[in-house]
Amino acid sequence: MTGSGSPAAVRRWAVLLAVLVLVVDQLTKLWAESALEDRAPIPVLGELLQFRLLYNSGAAFSIGRGSTWIFTIFAAAAVLWVGWLVVRVRSRGWAVALGLLLGGAATHLGDRLFRAPGFANGHVVDFIDYNGWFVGNIADIALTAGAVLVVVLTLRGISLDGRGSTEQPEESAPPQ
Known part of the structure; x- marks a missing residue:
């Protein structure tokens, strides 16, 4: 899962996974609102x-209730930053x-922008x-899993391009 692949294919997988998280999260929220109300x-x-x-007007564990607009800005910044990273990714793990992360942040941003x-x-x-x-949703699960995977990849020394920290770039690798 940590190897590199075609840059376009790897980016496509990241975007498809983000869209899947967003769709599943929003569908389960629609279900929750219809089935669990009152x-x-x-x-x-x-x-x-x-x-x-x-x-939840706040962040995780309802921290910061009453500061929803700040979380909207953070969610927008997260979507932009992770989107910027997706453009550069070559590692399947990353x-x-x-x-x-992109799917979870995007769906939370959508909630902040368009819900009551x-x-x-x-x-x-x-x-x-x-x-x-605590009480969460599918986006929270995706965000947590994504964050754990980032830590694992970082601890293993795997970069966005799929190389380990001890590997040399392909163009400067010694001939075999």
């Missing part, structure tokens, strides 16, 4: 995992990580309750 939590794995509808209570102040729909510790 309902008690629905146990999935007892109290360990439940479906419960919440609207393409997966960036696709997950208004433009750039929208609340994120959360519905997966993890034993009362």
